[in-house]
Structures are given as C-alpha cells and as structure tokens.
Amino acid sequence: xxxxxxxxxxxxxxxxxxxxxxxxxxxxxxxxxxxxxxxxxxxxxxxxxxxxxxxxxxxxxxxxxxxxxxxxxxxxxxxxxxxxxxxxxxxxxxxxxxxxxxxxxxxxxxxxxxxxxxxxxxxxxxxxxxxxxxxxxxxxxxxxxxxxxxxxxxxxxxxxxxxxxxxxxxxxxxxxxxxxxxxxxxxxxxxxxxxxxxxxxxxxxxxxxxxxxxxxxxxxxxxxxxxxxxxxxxxxxxxxxxxxxxxxxxxxxxxxxxxxxxxxxxxxxxxxxxxxxxxxxxxxxxxxxxxxxxxxxxxxxxxxxxxxxxxxx
DNA sequence: CCCATTTGACCCGG
DNA sequence: CCGGGTCAAATGGG
Numbered sequence: 001x002x003x004x005x006x007x008x009x010x011x012x013x014x015x016x017x018x019x020x021x022x023x024x025x026x027x028x029x030x031x032x033x034x035x036x037x038x039x040x041x042x043x044x045x046x047x048x049x050x051x052x053x054x055x056x057x058x059x060x061x062x063x064x065x066x067x068x069x070x071x072x073x074x075x076x077x078x079x080x081x082x083x084x085x086x087x088x089x090x091x092x093x094x095x096x097x098x099x100x101x102x103x104x105x106x107x108x109x110x111x112x113x114x115x116x117x118x119x120x121x122x123x124x125x126x127x128x129x130x131x132x133x134x135x136x137x138x139x140x141x142x143x144x145x146x147x148x149x150x151x152x153x154x155x156x157x158x159x160x161x162x163x164x165x166x167x168x169x170x171x172x173x174x175x176x177x178x179x180x181x182x183x184x185x186x187x188x189x190x191x192x193x194x195x196x197x198x199x200x201x202x203x204x205x206x207x208x209x210x211x212x213x214x215x216x217x218x219x220x221x222x223x224x225x226x227x228x229x230x231x232x233x234x235x236x237x238x239x240x241x242x243x244x245x246x247x248x249x250x251x252x253x254x255x256x257x258x259x260x261x262x263x264x265x266x267x268x269x270x271x272x273x274x275x276x277x278x279x280x281x282x283x284x285x286x287x288x289x290x291x292x293x294x295x296x297x298x299x300x301x302x303x304x305x306x307x308x309x310x311x312x313x
Numbered sequence: 314c315c316c317a318t319t320t321g322a323c324c325c326g327g
Numbered sequence: 328c329c330g331g332g333t334c335a336a337a338t339g340g341g
Contacts, residue, residue, distance in 0.1 A: 123332095123334075123335095124332065124333055127331095129329090129330060129331085137332070139333095153332090
C-alpha cells in the first residue's frame with residue numbers, strides 16, 4: 001500500500017514518480033494540442049505527444065515489471081484476464097460504481113483541485129476513520145442516463161492541507177456525450193454535434209498495442225488508468241469562479257475543517273482492478289474537447305502539473 | 314421551478 | 328460489529 005506501487009527501491013519509486021509526471025505532462029500536451037484546434041499541419045505534434053506518452057507508459061510498466069503485459073496490446077486485456085483473480089480479490093467491493101465492473105483506479109495528489117474536464121456530481125461524503133478530512137464522492141455528472149460509471153473520490157491530504165488526493169474510478173462511458181456535452185455547454189447545446197473532438201490515441205496506442213487507458217500490473221494490482229487529469233478535457237462551464245476553486249472538486253465547505261488530530265495512515269483503501277475494463281470494449285476515446293475557448297494557458301490554472309503526482313494503486 | 318448539494322440512513326464486505 | 332460506499336429525501340441556490 002505504499003503510495004507508490006513501485007516499491008522496490010526508493011530510487012525506483014522516485015524515478016517512477018518522475019516518469020509519471022512526465023507522462024502527465026505529455027498527456028496534457030496532447031490534450032492541449034488536441035484542443036487547440038490547430039491546423040492539420042500540427043498533426044505531427046500530436047503524434048509526438050502521443051509517442052512521448054506512450055514511452056512513459058511503457059517505462060512505467062517496465063519499472064513495475066509488467067513489461068510483457070504492457071507491450072502486448074491486446075495482451076493488456078488478456079493479461080488483465082489472467083490477473084483477474086488478483087483483481088477480483090482486490091476488487092472485492094464490486095458494489096462500487098459500476099456494480100458490475102471493477103474499475104481501475106488512479107490516484108492523484110494535487111495541490112489544487114484538478115479540473116479534469118468532466119463534470120462531477122457529488123453524491124456523498126463520509127468521514128474516514130483516520131482522516132481528518134472527509135472523503136467526498138463524486139460521479140460523472142453527466143446523466144447516469146448515459147450510464148457513465150466514472151467516479152472519483154476526493155480527500156484532503158492529511159499532512160499537507162494544501163494537497164488533495166483524488167482517486168478516479170471507472171471509465172467515462174459517457175464518452176460520446178459527457179465530455180462533449182459538457183464542453184458544448186459553454187456555448188450551449190445547440191452547437192452540439194459540431195464541436196467536439198475525440199482524441200484518437202489510436203495511433204499511439206496501436207503502435208504500442210496497448211490500450212492507452214489501462215495497464216495491468218501485478219499483484220499490487222495497480223492499474224493505471226488513463227491519466228485522468230491529463231486527459232482532461234477542458235470544459236469550463238459553470239461560473240468561472242467555480243471552475244477554479246471549486247472546480248471539479250469543490251472542497252468549498254468541508255475544507256474548513258482542517259485541524260483535527262489524526263494519525264494518518266495511508267490507507268490503500270482503494271480497490272482497483274483492471275479486470276472488467278479489458279473485457280469491455282476499450283473506451284479509448286474519451287472525448288476531449290478543446291480547451292477551448294479559454295486557451296491553453298488556462299490549463300495551468302486548472303491543473304498544476306508540477307504539483308501533481310500520479311500513483312498507481 | 315429546476316437541479317445540484319447535503320446529509321443521514323441503508324447496505325455490503327471484512 | 329465496524330468502516331466505507333451509495334442512496335435518496337430534504338434543502339438551498341440560481
């Protein structure tokens with residue numbers, strides 16, 4: 001349950017973390033490029049970003065010792081299947097979001113709320129045993145109708161009040177609509193169909209053969225779901241103010257409760273598994289939209305990559 | 314009036 | 328029985 005899956009050596013952990021950060025950046029870059037509605041000429045840039053992303057992924061996989069799996073694209077699914085047992089064991093609590101499927105989890109620590117581009121609706125809050133701060137539960141806001149099973153948990157870090165631990169579960173099955181819709185909102189739905197892009201990791205992925213979204217790992221079970229953040233689409237709707245502070249996370253209120261004795265304990269609580277994902281049609285394309293209107297710069301505001309660490313659980 | 318959040322109850326697995 | 332996750336009625340805001 002160490003924070004970092006790569007428990008091997010400290011150095012490895014650090015390296016892994018760094019790579020993860022690099023991956024984040026690459027993903028962000030890709031997202032930006034994607035969203036920038038650049039002239040076709042820039043397609044190369046995207047591929048490049050995708051390539052970097054891929055390399056990071058592979059590096060991470062290798063460090064974890066999963067290289068075999070990661071390299072085997074379709075294998076990912078297979079690998080997952082193989083690991084299924086492990087996964088199943090861990091994913092004891094199926095009841096989670098998807099009910100049926102175990103969802104891969106990605107844990108992210110961020111200084112600020114990370115705007116991942118999706119709209120989340122809070123559906124619960126719970127005080128956790130050894131945490132001073134409550135854990136907030138969110139699910140993809142966009143219509144359960146659409147059946148999007150993505151959820152995420154947000155909790156303020158114990159030690160560092162300025163950090164928030166955000167754990168993502170599940171995939172955004174709302175692919176077609178959610179993200180796009182959200183983005184569209186900016187203008188309104190009227191524009192609906194016309195303006196959303198679907199990121200095509202395909203090429204990158206294809207080459208590696210692995211679905212960009214998940215990687216199976218070993219017992220520790222981490223599955224690295226696609227980077228929640230990086231990929232995050234833009235979508236800034238709602239009130240500007242909200243976007244930033246409250247942004248997806250909104251700790252607006254619970255935050256206040258900051259001082260309280262607690263021993264920490266990094267609880268690995270999250271259960272994740274790759275299992276089901278593999279089975280289902282890989283959703284390799286969340287819809288990303290342009291970061292739109294605001295311009296890339298915004299991304300900085302939304303997420304502070306420097307402060308984000310991605311962990312596999 | 315609509316809808317997201319709030320908050321306590323309920324449910325499930327360990 | 329406990330801890331954690333989700334549901335759902337009530338509430339507040341826009």
